[in-house]
Amino acid sequence: MTRDGILACSVSLALAVPLVALGQGTASAATDYQAEDARISQGTVATNHTGYTGSGFVDYTNVKGSYVEFTVDAAFAGTASVALRYANGTATDRPMDLSVNGAVAAPAVSFPATADWNTWATKAVNVTLKAGTNTLRATATTDNGGPNLDRVSLGTPADTQAPTRPGAPSCPDIGEDRLTLAWGASTDDTGVTAYDLYEHGNKLGEAPGTATARTLTGLTPNTTYDLTVIARDAAGNTSPASPVVDCTTRPSSDSTPPTVPGTLRADNVTSSSADLTWGPSTDDRAVVAYDVRSGTTVYKTVTTGTSTTLTGLACDSPYSLDVVARDAAGNVSPPGNTVTFTTNACATDGGVPSSISTLSSGWTIPWGTSWLPDGQSALVTERDDFRVWKLTRNGTRTQVGTVPNAVTTNGEGGLLGVAVDPRWETNHYVYFMHTAAEGNRVVRMTYDGGTLGGYKVLLQGIKKNRYHNGGRLLFGPDGLLYVSTGEAQQPDLAQDRNSLNGKILRMTTDGKPAPGNPFGNYVYSLGHRNPQGLAFDRTGRLWEAEFGNSSKDELNLIKPGANYGWPTCEGTCSVAGMTNPKATWNVSEASPSGIAIVRNVVYMASLRGERLWRVPIEGDTEKVGTPTAYYVGTYGRLRTVTKVPGADQLWLTTTNCDNNGGAADGSDQVFRVTIS
Template identity: 45%
Template sequence: MLVRIRGLTVLVTAVLLITGAPAATATAAPATVGAATAVPAADSLLSQGKPVTASSSGGCCPPSYAVDGTTSTRWASGAGVDPQWIYVDLGTAANLSRVVLTWDLSCATAYQVQTSTDHSTWTTVYSTTAGDGGVDDLAVTGRGRYVRMYGTHRCRTDSSKGYSLQEFQVYGNTGAADTQPPTVPTDVTVTVNGCDSATVAWTASTDNVGVAFYDIFHDGQLITSVAGTVTSGGITVVGGVTWGVYVQSRDAAGNVSQASATVTVTPPPCQVDTTAPSAPTGLTGSASGTSVSLRWTAATDNVAVTAYDIYRDGAKAGTVPGTSTAPPATTFLDSGLAANHTYAYYVVARDAAGNTSAHSNQVSVTTGSSCATVCAVTQLATDTDIPWGLVTLPDGTILYSRRDAHDIVHLNPATGAKTTVGTVPNVESTDGEGGLLGLAIGPTFNTDHWLYVFHTSPTDNRIVRFTFANNTIGGEQVLLTGILRNKYHNGGRLRFGPDGKLYAATGDAQNGANAQNLNSLNGKVLRLNPDGSMPSDNPFGNYVWSYGHRNPQGLAFDSEGRLWEQEFGNSVMDETNLITKGGNYGWPNCEGTSSQAGTGCGTSGYLAPKHTYPVADGSCSGIAIIRDVLYVACERGTRLYREVISGSSLTNVQQFFVGTYGRLRTVEPAPDGGMWMTTTNTGDKDSTPNNSNEKILHVDLG
């Protein structure tokens, strides 16, 4: 979209207004972010004469001069300091349409216009790094009682100058908020234009006010956004890589539709390549306990080597993938092996076209008799559906949920015997990652027999509980409803804390604005009493315990009773967070440690992650803490991270099972000091029941 602001034409990435999410294949961020929408004729000036607060002011020029209706007076901040701000209290929540900033000579080159309901948590509705003074007449969309100009870089940077506004005018109306989302876009088609580009088209959505934007996604990641007046958009794709593309619509108030049906697209490779890489050479191996470390000399290729496949005794044991910017590593750690056993290894190189080399030299390595970290792996069972939530019962057996089939299975890990204990009623999948998700049992399970369940319904995500007796679930009680659902970003993990409260991880429902909205249950860690009531000591007088989350799917408590959380990023990085009461973790303005919108990761009050992971090596879901070691199960990264908790830091980070079992979904402590682990490979993104081939594993830990 092109917006003309005082004679300048600026490309706008419109999605940053509401979601703050970066376009997955975008180039450098634009200088100015904001919405260009027509100002409703009925909207009026709301700010004149209203109470004003500023970060500072010079003796000549109090904040009230910015809303007195005349340009002959001005507000001036203190000199020589960034940032500085001024906000006006409109007296009541309003739907905002326009902000007019009349600058004195001391203007801002970089600033944001922000809204808030409580003058504490702010949402950015306009942002620029290309300000040049004069009059900024800005069309905005948002709702709030408080409106703030937040300046981060002065036009006049010497120490004697600050910020100066002659007038700060806010226009809008105080009518009821628009809470009705648009209808779902339909008839989505994808036309491949070449190896790296495609055009997505759809039939328009409808809305009670009007569609402002369409957002185009692949597999839960935002690609780009277009204006609500068009019904097609170009996207950059990756040659030879299959994507599931879909579209959702959004109105000016930030209401987001449900996602369209998914269209699968596989563009042709960008280069016809029939030349295989050379064989890796110089393979060596050594054992440390029951793990084997391998090292080799890199292969060469006419285009590029993109991965190495490691074979153990003739069967593939793992993969070392490369990235778009770096070749694959030439080392591999093979773990979970039998003690005192000799294994034969070789390595094969692979390129992006699927050409494979001859194999390397073969080496034999004999494992030791002891294991210090991640040890032997035993397959307990397989399943034709996606195992998602998993709990260990007091007798050492397991209950796990099957996401797309909507039922719960009782597994005896000693014998492998499985029994279906019931189908959860009112579950509806989302043609993505919704369905039957997290499970938990409380500390009083032996007496109350409650099994807690997080699932997607036809209208929302919700938390319910059932009694579990005689190997059957029954007596459903609905504890919490109204958690927004969408194709992706449903969250879903449940965990009881040492305080006896139930904690739940919820996704932002593909609308980043939800994560910063304290009145929304989405993009949060929630805290409930076991009966579903709200604990009186929650920080915001509702169910919210922490906020600013994108799509958290991992929760675990350490020996000090501290809560750790695992969260999916969009296209830059995932993050592990140490959760504090009332903490704000920054999404959508901050993804991991990468600023995305507004004031970014440097925003006052945002809490930084304790560890981050490139999405290609991560996309991690479940976590478990065993003897104060954090284990992280990763899907796209097809690996397990092991990280030692030391104080409030994560240290000695190691990677295991890289490519060995494919995508990993859930890890949970086992009663013998080991760990349960599940895979999530076939059918992970389509909601089709019983089209998978997954494993439930036990991992011995040293």
Template identity: 65%
Template sequence: MRTTTARHASLTAVAAATLATGLLITAAGTGGAATAPHSAATSTTNSATGGAAATGRAAAAATAPGLTSAPGSIKTISSDWSIPWGLSWLPDGSALITERDTFKVFTLAQDGTKKEIGKVPNVVTTGGEGGLLSIAVSPSWKTDHYVYLMHTASEGNRIARMTFDGGKLSGYKVLVDGIKKNKYHDGGRLKFGPDGYLYATTGEAQDRKLAQDKSSLNGKILRMTTDGKPAPGNPFGTLLYSYGHRNPQGITWDAQGRLWEAEFGDAKYDELNLIEPGKNYGWPTCEGTCSVDGMTNPKRQWPVSEASPSAVAYADGAIYMAALRGQRLWRIPVDGTTAGTPKAYYTGDYGRLRTVEAVPGKNSLWLTTTNADNNGKAGPGSDKVFQVDLK
């Protein structure tokens, strides 16, 4: 099986940010200019790219209304980062950002002021995709000061909770463990949904059968309470919300509260899925669109060379998808359950794009790069956080 390494070689506080009319992109591009020109959109793709016939749900996604805005100029908010992976908004408009391999958490203000607030304990690397991954600010942060983290530990991946108060992280409580880890396919995205529950994406840890095993937490989207218990209404009465996933690293909600997910494929197709509770998204039986009974097809798919998607964000009527190997920002207009024709921006301009989030209260996005990771050509401290203004 082709590993992610090969592929990478070349609303609460969070929910409100997801639904805000803006986009945040962090990228690890090189070059020292504070403001860089953006490329024109370079390509489009549809669910049949690469020769596969669009069927099922993907066939319904042929067209959708265009956006009222489009990505415009980029300016550098902050430099000297090393694999900034997770990003979540505090009520004051500043962001919490994690670094995967240093295990550190920082605040980053809108004016670019950066401050380290602590190092998460019990984190280990896998020599690949594991480490300190996502972070999510509690919907009740003003009263409880909780932040939630997903990371790799010695025995596997886990979800933990810490307190951010007085400018520092403290305390540490494990909420969910027993998630198998591997060098690759660790998933890792945490976000609070508009329903107030915490969602997490898990990879199948390079053990394909786990994605279809409903007794395993791997290859799933999980939905839980703020104490790490199964959320009411979960389809199987457990933490599982959906299954049949390979390596999902992106989730977001549209203006109607629908959950969208971005997922790494293997050798053929990466996917954008519309997630419904209890549905089976096909891996390893299907990669991309297929006609197997019981499998839920993606709304869009891409050749792996054009995507390898990490984070996704919703803003201004579209899903924005940050691409690692593809080194571009995809913009996919959505209309109800239909995903329109994707359009690519900034292809190759800033390297590997990891995280994108809408900026609360602004018509902007923040975008991060992770060019300093194992497959990037740049060294530690080469990553950046950018702001993309929508025009």
């Protein structure tokens, strides 16, 4: 090894090769910087070994403090991967400090022996760069000097900076079936490329990043739309949702309703379905749909023809149905005749809901439920006020505390899931998922049987937004904690294996990724939009219910490493590598939240659908039978369903007090449902 002074040269850019960026943001190319073109202190350029790239390599002097310094450029600030290609033909480790802009970023990085001086290895280190020019120095920390250094490959930092929140939206022009939505521009370090426009949690459309307004068409007259705007940059980073604006379309100039539909008939009645036919209605403009109803509850909307097969009916139950016609202006005809029938007897396998009664009232958005190990009481969370209650089997409830650091999102965020440690009697641990200032967290608290205490963050970095926060927690038969996370209104995150969003996560009780996870991180499954319900069946398999966007809601059987499709697929599709759901529903019939399994039957609570779905699993196969619905429209928005330990019973909660239900605080209830 030589003992020369400083050789100074300008750094040259060589071959660019692909490198996956760290964290969120786009993938970046790695730029190779040859060591022989860098600033060298107490070393020399050599060519006396083989396998190097460029015109040579740097042979460090055998002294402490010898270094090679590179000048590198970064398009913007962030974390970058530095890969140093080296050879060490001795048995002695030759550690080096890696410094950025004069400060040690990675001390005493090990460069152990390679097979010989002609065998090259790569050591990768993450460093933080500033935007613009940076110096990167590799300095020997022992008298043995550094290894032979061939080159440094630098990955350009990923763009992880999200655009700013768009300004408050407004509706400067409103018509009968359209409105113009305007908003204040967002800013971004690399530029806003698009704005996504949402009505509640469903994306209506988008506008280019240069726009601050867009006209939405195909709307219903005299209808209020709850609108927000989210900015997006080229890397896929999304802003927080804008403030909300409620805009109401004008009443239609068409005030003439369609005529009464013709005679309604019901034929081929089974235990879960009936064939309906009726005579057509007429309108001065056009009939656009028929609604099959029971009272004011719509069971099905038919847009083509005058017949349908109504499925999902509860067995051995009476039905009284009529049909009304609608036109594009929202005018509704008088109802036609009422048809009455009773579905056939129930199959005995798995049982059916036989009774429902109010267990407890006075709640405001009860969201998560988890039974204590004694099976006599459960902990229940309230989403928007962050309170935690103990609720007993006889309906007595007692507040046991609140979860600190929780915040709302004026949408679906707040205090969400709860899970009691299966070993609670020895450790007194309870786990929560909640929205915080920086995002969504999984945290742990202690519960002494009367009061919550302590607070420990186990997992952060789960992005939040107004909607699509996931939030369900459940312990599996393996003693590990399963966590559902939404894609935070940033669909591409669902397909990113390095993102915590749009996933089912599996973790240990001390906050680490569970051993055996398919990708070596927290991710258990991916491709989820807004996963909600989680339940294990009698064979230990995990089932999950998931909100769709505008087409299909899903019931999935979760397998480790499987991809459930979003945003490529919504519902069933034929894309290679995507796993199809076991059952789907139109979003108006479901919008599912919690699920529970009793006697090999999945029960799924539905929000927009305002019903409890019963979905039998066919033995221990991966097939499910015909879904049927109970309590349609009777109790409003159903949020969480939980099996009662040791009994064929369910607890079922409403969330009619949320921003979609609009009921007064204290209007929600917890019901007890018996299965027989």
